[in-house]
Amino acid sequence: MIKQFTFLGMFLLISSAAMAQQFSPKTAFLEKWENSKNYxxxxxESMPEEQYGFQPTEREMDFKSQLLHIRGNxxxxxxxxxxxxxxxxxxLQENIPQTKAATIKVLSEAFDYVLERIKxxxxxxxxxxxxxxxxxxxxLQILNLLQDHVTHHRGQLIVYLNLNQIEPPRYVGW
Structure with a gap:
């Protein structure tokens, strides 16, 4: 009986430690960050290049500027x-990307940069x-701000797509 209990206790201890590591703020952020990047x-990619200058009102940034603002943050x-x-x-004000492809490239690189810093x-x-x-x-609060800022501006970009009759990609939460 003692051997069974010891084995079970050891198993639970190791499992708990593994789960704690797996679900740490860092690992949770890294998983979410990768999904946020892809989304x-x-x-x-959904917005046509000729619409990268679209801005719904004068006081809002255009589509491309939103992406570059996210990158800068x-x-x-x-x-x-x-x-x-x-x-x-x-x-950030030097070598501003001129094309959709270049904008997406620098945005992707910024996501990767943060990913490597957090890792x-x-x-x-x-x-x-x-x-x-x-x-x-x-x-940890800065990590939350990083993700929250992306989410905030991504929501605006989804509205930009809808205003241009473009169906946004399917939502990805985790």
Whole structure:
């Protein structure tokens, strides 16, 4: 009986540890980030190149600018809070992609950049607080902001597609 209990206890302990690792904030983010990338790239592909300048109102960004804004935010947060590199905001204004294909390429690269920075971040580092314009925030909060910002602007892009009678790609949640 003791041997069975010990084996069962050991199995549960190992299973719990494996599940905790599998469902950590980092692994959950990485899975969601990859799906978010694929979904946004599908949206970017759905809009014809001649409509990349579409903007529903004067106070809103056009389709392409929305994509580049998402990219800039990813590079800013990914660099500033998950690397030792210095973020160069001016570099975003240089070599602005001129085509749909080039825009999608730099957007995809920005997703990959963040993915690699987060993969390289130690799990314990997500509890560390950093200075942020909205006050001190944990790196976990910065992760949430990264995804929330993409979601916010992706929602706008879905409206842009609908306004142009283009059916958006099927939603991907996880």
């Amino acid at each position: 946004l790239l599908e949206i970017a 990813m590079l800013w947060l990914g660099t500033t809070h998950f690397s030792e590199e210095k973020f160069d905001r001016k570099a 390289a971040t130690d799990e314990d580092d997500f509890t560390r607080e950093v200075d942020f314009f909205a006050g001190r925030k944990s790196k």
